[in-house]
Amino acid sequence: MKQFQKEIKSGRFYYGLAAIALFFIFLSFFGIFGTYSSLMWLGILLIVIHLANHLYEKHVDNRLELINPRQIIRLYPEEESEFVFRLKQHGWLPILGGRLILTYDQIIEMDDMKKTTTGTIFEKRLNVLGREAIELRIPFRAVKRGVGRIRSVRLEVPYLFGYGKISLYLQGMYRTEFIVYPEITEFSLSNRLKPKKHGDYQSNFSIFENPTASYGTRSYLPGDPMNQIHWKATAKRQDMQTKVVERVSQLSWLILVNVREMNVPSFTGQIETILSHTAFLCRYATEKNIPYQVLINVPKRGSIPFYSLSSGSGKDHYAKTLETLARINSKGLTTDFNRSLQYAKSVASEHPYVFHLGVFQDDFLPGYQAIQDSGSTVSVLNHQFQKVGLVPLESYTEEVAE
């Protein structure tokens, strides 16, 4: 199947040339043949040119292939990169003096771009000889958070003898996607990693132990429980041995992000800052190997009707988080944050630490109070006095009341 849809724009001279050619041939036959033979040859030449152009416009894209694999280019704002545009002419017809015209979303910027009403346009000259493959490396710069695509690809191919042009429009989508992550904005984060519950996070300082994670034995000490005695090791050494097990705690975070403007269903104007802070918190958790779950009140289909990243840790989880943050389209609508809070109450028992980022309203207090009652610590990201930092829920509400 052809990849391109063709649109032919012939110049006035295209048909005029054919008419002139026929006129010359007519004259050469009905005039004095010998005197005007050169006129006939000229007519034949013009006919040949016309036919060559006709065949060219008909077949130039028959075996033209745009290499269009699915790929994602991920960047942070202000980062520069390039994408490779690959075109392969399997046939013999060359494209000389062609123009590549791309329309793309405004989360990226390319050199020599033009902004129009339909989008941002980039143009580049290209030549492809017959049975040749070319690679155009197109540099670009990430401008703002979001997900973008090349919306249209158009190749403008001039006629072989230059009095008209063929426009080739890519059918379907150009499959390269650009993801620009949110900027990571740091804020003060005091050490809140005190073990509070039994869990599976390894910690040297926890009071909790995982009885199944035995990594050695030590000599028995009076007071060691009987079920901690390693009977096999005792039998081998002929000396009472107690199992040494790993110390563990539960240390996962639940991050709730409210991106809704107060009492309005649209996004808050602070959305980029909130997402930047969320990204930082997730990066910190990843560096400390702390599992985290993120809930954002942006609508999504499914059993959980808003963005929810299930609990996880590690680099892959962090990459997935950044991608989710990048995919939030601030031109859409949001969901009621109380729904996120309702869901959070059901999962809060798995997370000893709960963080609130974004707009805070008084009607969230009962929900957060219930979470605290279940044993979790709630902290709110406070922007007061130009100092950004996490503060306990109680301090935050007191500060706001003052």
Add this chain to the structure above:
Amino acid sequence: MQTHQIVEQMKEEIGKVIIGNDQIIESIVNALINDGHVLLESVPGTGKTTLAKSIAKTIDGEFNRVQFTPDVLPSDVTGIHFFNPKDQQFELRVGPVVTNVLLADEINRATPRTQSSLLEVMEEQQVTIDRETVKIESPFIVLATQNPIESQQGTFDLPEAQLDRFFMKLEMAYPSQEEERRIMRTYRGTENRPSPTQIISKDQLKQLQQEVRNVHISEAIEDYMLDIVRATREHSQIDIGVSPRGSLALMRSVQAEAAMRGRDYVTPTDVKKMAPLVLSHRIVLSLEGSTKYRQPELLDEVIQQIPVPVEHGVER
């Protein structure tokens, strides 16, 4: 029998069961020739376990399988000393690792501690249980499978040291439409399902391994491989580059690749083909790098940047 003939025969035999994925079969044979372990990764349902079982059937030798789950303990893999009340003595009962072909199915479902129980056996072909060391007869190959999409649900990423011990990591792709049609037709009935037969004996395999060692590597190719390895160690987005074990694995894999093509010398194309399979799982990306690239993508970028050696007098 020549190396490339054996490869063709194995491809044909395994192809009865696994339709498509010829490149994967070739790569596994490459690992087999090098006594190397293979980590097979793909989405569920692409035939990883069936492929591993088929490979095992084509080799003369013992085959064992460990189905990894979170409650599998290191001693379940390596073996234990158990107290025999009859003799009033401790007796050694070796685990499934003492075999020729070990299928470690869904390896990332086991805890890192259990995964690490394979470290010694994969590198040194021996297992130590309570101060007693048991040597394992050659050939010894671990074919491990893992599913990449469940990275957070009851699974544990393999530790770097463990990954480094895998000779290559292979990602199985979906079959093409025509291949999938053949799969549907082959497995339509429940009877007369194809099953591979033994192709290669232990002695033949040892002989092959000897032959492959004689494949010539020119200095220019050596430099090319070293340049790639060095570039991974100096790349800004990579925290840990390829280890010397990785360089050795690359060298051996390109020798086997050349032998499998019926050549007694290595070309840069062999290096370009094998480097992503042998090296990509050995690099550890930085936190920022891991948010932007996958390991094979970054390695591909590194390979693109290294000039390819050409014969003297030929223009680049």
